[in-house]
Amino acid sequence: MSQRRICNAIYAGTFDPWTHGHTDIVEQALDLFDRVYVLFAINPTKQRKYNMHEMMAAAKNMFLHHDYEDRIIFIESKQFTVDAAHNFSLVHDDRIDYLVRGIRNVNDFMQEEILAEANRKLWSSMETVYIRSRFPVISSTMANEVFTHRDHSFMANYVTHEVLEVMIKWSSMSNSSSSRS
Numbered sequence: 785m786s787q788r789r790i791c792n793a794i795y796a797g798t799f800d801p802w803t804h805g806h807t808d809i810v811e812q813a814l815d816l817f818d819r820v821y822v823l824f825a826i827n828p829t830k831q832r833k834y835n836m837h838e839m840m841a842a843a844k845n846m847f848l849h850h851d852y853e854d855r856i857i858f859i860e861s862k863q864f865t866v867d868a869a870h871n872f873s874l875v876h877d878d879r880i881d882y883l884v885r886g887i888r889n890v891n892d893f894m895q896e897e898i899l900a901e902a903n904r905k906l907w908s909s910m911e912t913v914y915i916r917s918r919f920p921v922i923s924s925t926m927a928n929e930v931f932t933h934r935d936h937s938f939m940a941n942y943v944t945h946e947v948l949e950v951m952i953k954w955s956s957m958s959n960s961s962s963s964r965s
Contacts (some may be wrong), residue, residue: 790818790819790878790879791816791818791832791881791882792817792818792819792820792821792878792879792881792882793813793815793816793817793819793820793821793880793881793882793883793884793913794820794821794822794823794865794866794868794869794872794880794881794882794883794884795809795810795820795821795822795823795883795884795885795886796823796824796825796865796883797823797824797825797898797924798825798827798830798832798924799822799824799839799840799843799924800823800830800832800833800834800836800839800918800924800928801833801834801839801924801927801928801943801947801950801951802839802842802843802846802938802943802947803919803922803923803924803927803942803943803947804919804922804926804941804942804943804944805886805888805917805919805922805923806843806886807843807846808886808917808918808919809884809886809915809917810822810847810856811874812911812915812918813915814852814856816913817882817884818855819855819857819878820855820856820884821857821858821859821869821872821880822843822856822857822858822859823859823860823861823865823868823869824836824839824840824858824860824861825860825861825862825865826860826861826862828862833928833951833954834943834950834951834954835954836860838900838953838954839947839950840858840860842944842946842947842949842950843858843912843947844856844858844945845946846908846944853961858879859872864903864906865883865903866883866906866907867906867907868905868906869883869907870907870910871911880910881909881910881911882911882912882913883903883910883911883912883913884912884913884915884946885899885900885912885913885914885915886914886915886916886917887914887915887916887917888916888917888919888920888921888922888923889920893914896912896914899912900912920939920941927939927942927943928947930942931948931951931955936948936952939951
């Protein structure tokens with residue numbers, strides 16, 4: 785009798801901030817894959833608003849005390865996602881064959897198709913799997929806009945309380961440093 789092959793996926797983003805939409809994509813991915821590696825990407829062309837390690841800790845805490853918490857592994861990398869997945873697979877002997885991408889609408893799909901084709905050229909065995917978000921109007925950009933322009937009580941629609949605390953902390957730090965300039 786042959787043994788079932790373990791299927792792992794990687795879900796990458798800057799997650800600045802982590803939203804309910806990101807949690808939804810990970811939870812849906814767990815229905816498809818044995819493990820989901822959540823890659824907090826360090827993108828030198830993007831200026832982060834919030835501390836990545838604190839945001840990652842807040843995201844990790846959302847999955848604590850669930851029966852699937854040991855199937856979610858958080859990592860960080862400055863590499864292209866496919867390169868990070870490939871290198872992680874080699875170092876940890878835990879093959880990652882699928883790249884999970886969340887889509888909310890047709891615009892996301894079109895943008896993701898371009899990225900999927902580029903990733904295929906970088907690592908031909910990496911397959912992209914699209915997961916449709918159950919939160920089609922939530923994005924990190926929208927969460928940041930609401931955070932900046934509305935009362936923070938609206939943020940529960942976008943992020944958890946713990947993520948909001950990280951946002952408030954780093955927002956007040958950046959405001960106090962810019963007022964000193």
